[in-house]
Amino acid sequence: MAVYGVAEAKNKFTHLLERVEDGERIIITRHGKVIAEIVKAAPTEPSRDVSEEAIAAALENLRMVRESLPPAHMPAADFIRELRDEGV
Incomplete structure (x- = not known):
């Protein structure tokens, strides 16, 4: 030491x-x-391989969430400009 x-x-x-x-x-x-x-760091666990099935299930969940959201009433760039211009 x-x-x-x-x-x-x-x-x-x-x-x-x-x-x-x-x-x-x-x-x-x-x-x-x-x-x-x-001190020397403890060895980390190797990352686990994610199965194709798990990836497909996660993507399906994302798709379902996206479809459950209401449609946007304006493009994102316009919305950001509006927020900026209003000083929000």
């Missing part, structure tokens, strides 16, 4: 990250008090 003051840690940040990648813990202090600890 290595201990660095804030200013020194700032100047050596890239080097400290390399040491952390190698498994070392780094402690950062300010005025002699510990304020942070840098």
Whole structure:
């Protein structure tokens, strides 16, 4: 475990990250008090593959939601201009 003051840690940040990648813990202090600890991140779970069926079901849900919405009474660009011009 290595201990660095804030200013020194700032100047050596890239080097400290390399040491952390190698498994070392780094402690950062300010005025002699510990304020942070840098440790190697835990491995993340690999992303799960999404089945084609799940994608198709999600798209069908989106289609149903879109169809349940009332039709717009004006194009989006006109609506945004109107909001902008009114100062809303």
